[in-house]
Amino acid sequence: xxxxxxxxxxxxxxxxxxxxxxxxxxxxxxxxxxxxxxxxxxxxxxxxxxxxxxxxxxxxxxxxxxxxxxxxxxxxxxxxxxxxxxxxxxxxxxxxxxxxxxxxxxxxxxxxxxxxxxxxxxxxxxxxxxxxxxxxxxxxxxxxxxxxxxxxxxxxxxxxxxxxxxxxxxxxxxxxxxxxxxxxxxxxxxxxxxxxxxxxxxxxxxxxxxxxxxxxxxxxxxxxxxxxxxxxxxxxxxxxx
Numbered sequence: 001x002x003x004x005x006x007x008x009x010x011x012x013x014x015x016x017x018x019x020x021x022x023x024x025x026x027x028x029x030x031x032x033x034x035x036x037x038x039x040x041x042x043x044x045x046x047x048x049x050x051x052x053x054x055x056x057x058x059x060x061x062x063x064x065x066x067x068x069x070x071x072x073x074x075x076x077x078x079x080x081x082x083x084x085x086x087x088x089x090x091x092x093x094x095x096x097x098x099x100x101x102x103x104x105x106x107x108x109x110x111x112x113x114x115x116x117x118x119x120x121x122x123x124x125x126x127x128x129x130x131x132x133x134x135x136x137x138x139x140x141x142x143x144x145x146x147x148x149x150x151x152x153x154x155x156x157x158x159x160x161x162x163x164x165x166x167x168x169x170x171x172x173x174x175x176x177x178x179x180x181x182x183x184x185x186x187x188x189x190x191x192x193x194x195x196x197x198x199x200x201x202x203x204x205x206x207x208x209x210x211x212x213x214x215x216x217x218x219x220x221x222x223x224x225x226x227x228x229x230x231x232x233x234x235x236x237x238x239x240x241x
Contacts, residue, residue, distance in 0.1 A: 002138050023140030025159045029075030032059075042141060042158040043073070045167045049158075050076040052170030056197030063176050100221060102241055110226070110241040114181050114205055115149030118236070121207060124150055125231040128185050129209065132157050135187075144168040145185040146177070147207075153182070161188040169201050179203055183226075186210065190227060195219040205241075207231060212239055 002021045009018040026043035029036055030050050041049060047069055054060045060080065068079040102110075111117055116124075124147060134141050134157060142161035146154040146168050154171040158164040168184050171177075183205035184198065190208050192215030198206060199219075205226040206212075212220070212229045220227045220240045227239040 002134050002140075021137040023134055023138040023159050027075075031075065031077045033078075033080055039163065041160060041163040045156045045170070046071045046076045048154075048156065048167040048170030048174060049163055050078060050170065051173050052166030052168065052201075054078070055169055055173045055201050056166060058200050060173070061200070063173055100240070102238070107238060107241060114183055116183075120150055121228060121231060121236060122234060124152070125185070125207065125209060125236075127152065128155070129187065131155055132187075143187045146171055147183050147185055148181060153177075161186070162194075165194055165197070169197060169203075172201055172203070183207055189213060190216045190229065192216045192219050195223065195225060195227075198225060199223045211237075 002023050004019050004021050006017065006019055009016055023042070025040045028039045028041050028046050028049065030039055030053065032054065039049065039053065051060070051066070051069070060066060065081055066078060067081045070077050108117060111121070128143070128145055132141060132143050135143065141157045141159055142164045143155065143157040144164035144167060145152050154168060156164055156167040158167065165184070165186060172179060172182070179202040184203055184207070186206065186208040187210070188208065189210035190206055190212035192213060195206070195216045196219065203225060205228070206220070208229045209231055210229060212227050217227060217239045226241040228236055229239060230237045
């Protein structure tokens with residue numbers, strides 16, 4: 001998922017020729033009931049990407065909505081069961097700001113539902129960012145994971161943060177996970193659209209190395225989705241639980 005190219009590098013020693021690694025992307029053709037669209041992504045977990053893409057838009061809500069799914073190196077073909085395919089995501093629009101009434105003493109009890117505490121969150125984030133050799137060498141990919149307590153159930157990376165997120169959502173749908181004690185981890189920031197998609201799939205907690213955007217926080221508080229962001233080293237911010 002990466003290649004080496006020649007560049008001109010500028011540093012304290014001036015200008016010089018050098019080699020560097022860059023992340024690469026592939027074309028995934030997603031065909032749903034005969035209609036095709038193209039997604040540029042990292043070439044892995046095509047089925048999870050496709051299912052997460054559809055689930056996040058309300059086109060499917062569960063694995064049972066899929067009549068057939070097949071994939072190859074070029075893309076994914078999905079046939080939906082009759083009467084499916086009507087997007088429901090539009091029903092989840094912008095909502096008003098919800099009050100933030102979380103008290104520090106409530107944090108431990110709420111995190112216990114996910115078999116987590118603050119120390120464990122910091123520890124799982126450190127483990128989460130380790131696997132991406134592509135990121136360490138290129139700084140050109142994002143990653144997402146599905147966790148349960150300190151255990152990482154699924155991990156994927158992609159050149160696009162939305163694709164990595166879709167792969168995590170797709171894993172949850174394909175494996176019919178009960179999301180009551182599961183959470184999604186992200187290497188980048190959390191947007192409002194990600195929170196909307198998380199709501200559709202039933203995600204209850206999102207943990208990110210980056211910061212959530214303002215709309216994401218407002219939506220999460222209205223939907224009752226926990227958001228913990230800027231998890232770096234010994235620090236983290238709790239925006240909602």
